[in-house]
Amino acid sequence: MVALETILLSVFGFMLLYLTLLSILALTARKRPTMKSSRYQRMAFIVPAHDEELTIEKTLRSLLGVDYPRDYFDVIVIADNCTDRTAEIARTAGAIVYERRDASLRGKGYALRWCFDRLLSGRPMYEAMVVVDADSVVSSNFLGVMNFYLDGGAKAIQCSDMVEPHPGAWSAEVTRVSFTLYNYVRPLGRQVIGCSAGLRGNGMCITVDTLRQVPWQAYSLNEDLEYGLILLLHGISVLFAPEATVHATMPRNADNAETQRARWEAGRFPLIRNYAGPLIKAAFKQSSFRAFDAFVDLVTPPLINLVAFVTMLLFASLLLQWVGIGETARFAWLWLILLGVGGVHVLVGLYAASADRLMYKALLFLPRYGLWKLIVYLKVLQGERTDKWIRTPRESPLGQQKAPESLKR
Secondary structure (H helix, E strand, O other): OOOHHHHHHHHHHHHHHHHHHHHHHHHHOOOOOOOOOOOOOOEEEEEEEEEOOOOOOHHHHHHOOOOOOOOHEEEEEEHHHHHHOHHHHHHHHHHEEEEOOOOOOOOOHHHHHHHHHHHOOOOOOOOOOOOOOOEEOOOHHHHHHHHHHHOOOOOEEEEEEOOOOOOOHHHHHHHHHHHHHHHHHHHHHHHOOHHHHHOOOEEEEEHHHHHOOOOOOOOOHHHHHHHHHHHHHOOOOOOEEEEEEEEEEOOHHHHHHHHHHHHHHHHHHHHHHHHHHHHHHHHHHOOHHHHHHHHHHHOOOHHHHHHHHHHHHHHHHHHHHOOOOOHHHHHHHHHHHHHHHHHHHHHHHHHHHOOHHHHHHHHHHHHHHHHHHHHHHHHOOOOOOOEEEEEOEEEEEOOOEOOOOOOEE
């Protein structure tokens, strides 16, 4: 019993301490005050869209309105197996629309590969591709920031992938805290120590040369994370660009967020199975700290899961001590200290991100969010398949929604 608890304490302790270290490192990171480039590079916004008539117009207004010479970028919408007015709305808004019909290869990863192949072999020629989700808004400086880092030699870039505020919507607000820590604070800390930021799918920029060198071949439920790992194993690190931001819209209704959360959680297990080994092998054979960092990031559970595990082990230690089985009192104290370490990671991280008051307030919903996630896990275990993608319902500004559609991979 003591040996098992020592192992668990070491594993969870290392994960929480490492996350806290990244939060502290994020405090020392500095954004660049000026971002001047020697030239403008030609880029394409790629917007994968499956039945996005409720959100696509707002997204396209944001992309077409960026502060960048209009002759140097295009906005391309992939109307992927659409059955609504997505393509029509996109054309009216001023985007180039590619309509894709494929009943067998369905999902964002396949749509991106189809579009990349088309653009790499055609005209006009682009120097970089930027992928933005169809329910998002980018900062006006977005392409200017990408241009700056591309001019400096970056091959793959990830911006700050954040969530729009939804005051009063507890699920969306806790997700906003999670995105802030995972998509901003941790990459910022990794930037300080020269590690790869990884790709998050929304707001990622990849050079054409990189796509030719390492063709897109990520078709899992977390295709963005997967391609970032593939790039790293090919020696290409993803640079973090905190100065540029994309804000995604999360469902206000927790029921509507279940499919999205289930997809994210289930999608990590195949990636761990397929990439944990190669990453740890590269870490030791090539003495690559970047590969080790990516391995730690891949196998570390979501923070709320970590906190839940540590809390359960704390109460288990107290229970065993109470019934007189073993000497576990000292472990109870150590588990309690680890909970404090997790709290430091969150509070320091939010401070490093200049979080607003609503995000601190959202921390009060963490117990409710943890219970909600447990229910989602139970639903998955009760029969939900993990090899399919289920579209997240889209909510209109009035809270109406489109029904989800299951897309078999």
